[in-house]
Structures are given as structure tokens and as C-alpha cells.
Amino acid sequence: MDELGSGLRQATQMIFGGDAALMEIVWLSLRVSGVALAFATLIGIPLGAFLGLRRFRGRRLTVALLYTGMGFPPVVVGLFVYLLLSRSGPLGQLGWAFIPKLFTPGAMVIAQTIIAVPLVAGFTMAAVMGVDPQLRQQVQSLGATDWQTTLAVLGEARIGVIVAVIAGFGGIISEVGAVMLVGGNIEGKTRVLTTAIVLETRQGSFDLAIALGLILLGITFFINVVMLRLQGRTLEA
Amino acid sequence: MTYSATQEPCFVLDGVTKSYGERRVLDLTQLTIFSGERLALVGPSGSGKSTLLRLLNFLESQTTGAIRFQGQAYDAQHKAPLEVRRKITMVSQRPVLLNSSVTDNVRFGLRLRGERDARDQALAALEQVGLPGLARQPARTLSGGEAQRVALARAMVLQPDVLLLDEPTANLDPYNVGVIEKTVRTLNEQQGTTIVLVTHNVFQAHRLADRVGLMMDGRLVEVAEVEQFFETPTDPRTGAFVRGEMIY
Numbered sequence: 001m002d003e004l005g006s007g008l009r010q011a012t013q014m015i016f017g018g019d020a021a022l023m024e025i026v027w028l029s030l031r032v033s034g035v036a037l038a039f040a041t042l043i044g045i046p047l048g049a050f051l052g053l054r055r056f057r058g059r060r061l062t063v064a065l066l067y068t069g070m071g072f073p074p075v076v077v078g079l080f081v082y083l084l085l086s087r088s089g090p091l092g093q094l095g096w097a098f099i100p101k102l103f104t105p106g107a108m109v110i111a112q113t114i115i116a117v118p119l120v121a122g123f124t125m126a127a128v129m130g131v132d133p134q135l136r137q138q139v140q141s142l143g144a145t146d147w148q149t150t151l152a153v154l155g156e157a158r159i160g161v162i163v164a165v166i167a168g169f170g171g172i173i174s175e176v177g178a179v180m181l182v183g184g185n186i187e188g189k190t191r192v193l194t195t196a197i198v199l200e201t202r203q204g205s206f207d208l209a210i211a212l213g214l215i216l217l218g219i220t221f222f223i224n225v226v227m228l229r230l231q232g233r234t235l236e237a
Numbered sequence: 238m239t240y241s242a243t244q245e246p247c248f249v250l251d252g253v254t255k256s257y258g259e260r261r262v263l264d265l266t267q268l269t270i271f272s273g274e275r276l277a278l279v280g281p282s283g284s285g286k287s288t289l290l291r292l293l294n295f296l297e298s299q300t301t302g303a304i305r306f307q308g309q310a311y312d313a314q315h316k317a318p319l320e321v322r323r324k325i326t327m328v329s330q331r332p333v334l335l336n337s338s339v340t341d342n343v344r345f346g347l348r349l350r351g352e353r354d355a356r357d358q359a360l361a362a363l364e365q366v367g368l369p370g371l372a373r374q375p376a377r378t379l380s381g382g383e384a385q386r387v388a389l390a391r392a393m394v395l396q397p398d399v400l401l402l403d404e405p406t407a408n409l410d411p412y413n414v415g416v417i418e419k420t421v422r423t424l425n426e427q428q429g430t431t432i433v434l435v436t437h438n439v440f441q442a443h444r445l446a447d448r449v450g451l452m453m454d455g456r457l458v459e460v461a462e463v464e465q466f467f468e469t470p471t472d473p474r475t476g477a478f479v480r481g482e483m484i485y
Binding site: 132134135137138139140141142143144145148152155156 | 291294296319322323325326327329331332333335336345346349350388391392395401
């Protein structure tokens with residue numbers, strides 16, 4: 001309990017004291033997870049809508065793969081990206097400028113995007129499938145194109161879609177295995193909140209680890225509240 | 238508008254069938270629907286009435302045969318383009334309204350057509366169905382009768398050439414039935430909108446239609462002007478159906 005109380009005090013001091021190292025870690029965490037979430041949203045929502053609305057050969061297999069992806073251990077994703085981006089890996093040996101190198105924020109973004117896409121797509125698909133199937137026909141009957149119909153269905157499933165994005169964010173802001181592997185937890189370069197917590201715990205700095213953990217919790221809570229507000233809903237609704 | 242044999246055909250269906258897998262649900266030798274008429278289709282459940290409406294709305298393609306609409310033939314290979322589809326709209330038995338205000342629901346179709354505001358048209362349509370006071374109400378809070386009237390308003394506001402009605406008054410109280418029937422009749426008489434009504438209610442068919450058709454097992458048993466259909470039908474099954482006898 002002492003460590004928890006001490007952690008809480010230290011978190012308060014670090015936040016309100018504007019600790020530069022902490023701010024750098026928080027900023028990098030938000031930047032990496034934010035960019036990864038943006039990519040995952042751009043890929044995951046259309047993919048989820050497509051899988052939820054269309055019937056095609058191989059759909060069941062695709063959905064099974066998607067569900068598998070939703071439960072994929074981040075550390076395995078990290079290993080996969082590590083092998084892809086390492087110098088002898090299929091992407092790493094290409095040496096193209098736009099392919100991020102290992103132990104950079106870019107590599108972390110790739111790993112987190114891969115983790116978040118199945119989450120965003122899977123929850124979006126479930127939300128879309130939960131919309132009354134009659135709605136599609138009635139919207140089409142009112143003269144909607146396929147694209148307008150998809151947008152209308154997504155609009156009706158918006159709460160579920162927002163939950164999908166929140167789930168994607170929760171999955172990547174809190175993961176440690178992938179960013180540790182492909183980022184390397186380099187101070188001032190690739191150290192994020194989760195990897196910093198691991199490091200501080202290993203070094204026995206429990207109060208600092210708790211402080212970082214509380215900040216991570218606070219960020220997650222804050223972003224969830226903002227997203228719910230964007231939906232015009234309060235936590236009570 | 239009263240049906241007359243001199244009217245232009247709106248739809249002409251020749252040899253139209255619709256199958257789902259091995260199961261054939263519709264098999265029409267010939268059916269002509271005239272512009273500006275009110276045609277009611279009656280028949281037992283599963284007789285293919287709603288399937289026919291979906292084909293007329295070009296929401297699905299027929300398996301075989303041709304559907305000509307305003308002189309142009311469409312099928313699975315030559316699907317009706319968007320501008321043609323937008324001349325036809327349907328009101329279903331169970332309206333699904335969007336999770337937004339009543340006004341937003343009514344102007345939804347106009348917005349699909351690129352009209353940004355369309356608030357005045359939506360309010361006028363709500364006035365026509367007797368719901369001007371509900372414009373700002375969340376659509377999901379409406380009663381069944383109100384929701385159906387809003388669904389009718391969102392179809393009417395589009396000023397379609399053809400309005401398809403699939404059991405629009407099923408499970409509604411007499412007041413709402415009266416409002417909907419009156420609105421449909423006014424739309425037809427004032428704007429010449431072609432009405433195709435699917436109903437289980439033979440009394441409603443009698444009240445509203447110029448012509449009535451009986452469908453059974455996916456086939457059109459008989460289609461005739463309303464008086465002939467009810468008074469002197471040519472097929473004995475029609476007479477039995479009108480008398481409320483079990484024919485299926």
C-alpha cells in the first residue's frame with residue numbers, strides 16, 4: 001500500500017511538475033498509438049463493414065482469421081514485424097526509405113497497426129451485423145447507392161464502431177511485447193509508457209512504475225471519455 | 238386516378254420467375270401495371286407478393302424473364318441504373334427508421350439525392366401524414382402507427398413515379414389505417430403516382446384499388462378491375478378467397 005500511495009504522489013508530482021522525461025514518454029506513447037490507431041481505423045472500419053455486409057466465397061475463413069487476429073499475442077506480432085524489418089528480413093533487405101527500420105517509432109507503429117486492425121475490424125463487423133437487416137433494403141429502396149447504404153448502416157452502428165476504435169486503442173496503448181521487441185525501449189527514442197513500466201519494475205523503482213501505470217490508466221480513461229463525448233453520449237447514458 | 242385501359246404501361250412483366258436455390262417462389266406468365274393506377278395484390282402468406290415488390294423495386298433481379306419499366310427492359314445482366322431505381326420507392330410492413338430525428342428520417346432520401354437541407358419538404362410531407370408536431374422527436378420513440386406514417390412521408394417526399402406498399406397497415410389501429418389510406422389515395426389522385434399495394438386485407442384492397450390481383454404459390458391467379466374481382470371473378474379460387482374460404 002505504501003508503494004501505491006507513494007506512486008500516486010509521485011505521479012501527481014511528475015504530471016504537475018511537467019517532468020520532461022515523462023512528457024517525452026507520454027508524447028511518444030500517444031504518437032505511436034495514435035498513428036497506429038489512425039491506420040487501423042482506416043483499414044479496419046471498411047474491412048469490418050465489408051465482412052459484415054457482403055457474402056462471398058471464403059468469407060467464413062476470412063472471419064475465422066480475423067477472430068484469430070483479435071486474440072493474437074502482441075509479442076508474436078512483434079516477432080513477426082521484427083523478422084520482416086530486420087536487415088536480413090524480406091522488407092529490411094529492400095532498404096527502401098519509406099520502410100521503417102527496427103528500433104524506430106515507425107516500426108512500433110507497424111506492429112501496433114497489425115495488432116489493432118483485427119480488433120477494429122472484428123468489432124465493426126459485429127456492430128454492422130447487429131443492425132436490422134431490413135434497414136439496408138429500406139435505405140436502398142429510398143435510392144441509396146451501395147456506398148450510401150454502407151454509410152447509413154455504419155451510421156446506425158456508430159456506437160459499436162466507436163467501441164471498435166476504443167478497443168483498438170486499448171489493445172495497443174497497453175501492449176508491451178511488440179513495442180519492446182521492435183522498438184527496443186531506447187531512452188529518448190522508442191521508450192513508451194508500457195516499456196518504461198517494465199524497465200522501472202525490473203530496476204526495483206516500484207513507485208515510479210506505479211506512477212507510470214497510473215498515468216497510462218489516466219490517459220486511457222481520458223481518451224475513452226473523449227470518444228464517448230464525441231458520440232454525444234455521457235458515461236451515464 | 239382511375240384505371241383505364243388506355244393508360245400507358247408502367248411495368249410489363251413477361252415470363253418472370255424468381256428462385257432461391259432450387260425453390261421457385263415466383264412464376265408470372267404476364268402482368269402489366271399501368272401508369273397512375275392503384276393495383277392491389279392479395280393472397281396468402283408465401284404466395285410471392287413481397288418478392289414481386291422487391292423485383293419491381295429492382296432490389297433483386299429476376300431469375301428469368303423480362304421486366305420492362307417505362308419501356309425499358311431490365312434483368313440480372315442489364316440492371317436498372319440508379320436514376321431508374323430512384324423513380325420507385327417502397328414502404329415496408331415493418332418500417333426501420335434511422336436513429337435520428339423524425340425530420341432527418343423524412344429528408345434522408347432527398348439527402349441521398351444531394352439536397353442539403355430539404356427541411357421544408359420534410360415538414361410538408363409530415364403535414365400530409367398528420368404528424369407536423371413530431372418533427373424534432375427522436376424517431377425511435379414513435380409508436381408503430383406513427384413510425385409507419387413517417388415511413389410513408391419519407392417515401393412520398395421523394396415524389397416517386399411508383400410507390401410500392403408492402404402490408405403498410407398490418408397491425409395498425411383503424412385511425413392510422415385511415416390516415417395512411419387517405420394519404421395514399423391523395424398522392425395517387427393529385428400526383429398520378431402508380432401504387433402497387435400488397436395486402437392481406439381484402440376490404441382494404443376493395444377500398445383502395447382500381448384493380449386487384451390474387452397470387453397463390455408464386456403465380457398470378459387472376460387480375461381484374463375491382464368490381465369484377467369481387468363480384469364476378471373468373472377463377473373459382475378468387476371467389477373463394479374473397480369469401481374468406483380456406484383455399485390453401
